[in-house]
Amino acid sequence: MVDAGLIYWEVGKKENAVVWYRRAAELGDSAGQCNLAISFLQANPSNTKEAIEWLYKASVSGHVRAQYQLALCLHQGRGVEQNSQGAARWYSKAAQGGYVRAMYNTSLCYSLGEGVWQSHVLARKWMKRAADRGHSKAQFEHGLTLFSEGDLMKAVVYLELATRAGETAAAHVKHVILHRLSSTSRDRAMHLADTWLAKPSTR
Secondary structure, eight states: OHHHHHHHHHTTOHHHHHHHHHHHHHTTOHHHHHHHHHHHHHSSSOOHHHHHHHHHHHHHTTOHHHHHHHHHHHHHTSSSOOOHHHHHHHHHHHHHTTOHHHHHHHHHHHHHTSSSOOOHHHHHHHHHHHHHTTOHHHHHHHHHHHHHTTOHHHHHHHHHHHHHTTOHHHHHHHHHHHTTSOHHHHHHHHHHHHTOOOOOOOO
């Protein structure tokens, strides 16, 4: 049923997609619940109240994308009262479930002390996990951290990956570092970037 909804959504027949998502959601399918909620959030006008209800159901059953979307709503106060602690909790659950965007946001929560105790150790851990799974902003930020710590070769690898993924600001920093490295180190860093493979994630 969810697949039928996705097909209708992709061809622009959103009303038909919602019918199929609702059928799946009402049968307890967490992907259907999540997709139904997101379709409500994207509708014009949005139906945030019902979206939150479905996101919560899917989140409780362990659907990581729903957990991330619920965290966003709590973080932004969209359809619910703004709740930084609740947002951080759901970001963390989704991050632990392998959702890359949630890993990045969990890192930001720890870095800023938003909804959790500030911890630069945990912020760095989650930023690196997101970077290692291909999140371009995380690659850029982790590269900057490595640069500030003096680990120039690893910094270049992450900054090169971020640059290739479209983070244009990473290119400038990477070029500054490259001028400080020997030609052997430069070649090694580029080889590491060329052969890099993202770790598995749930997106």
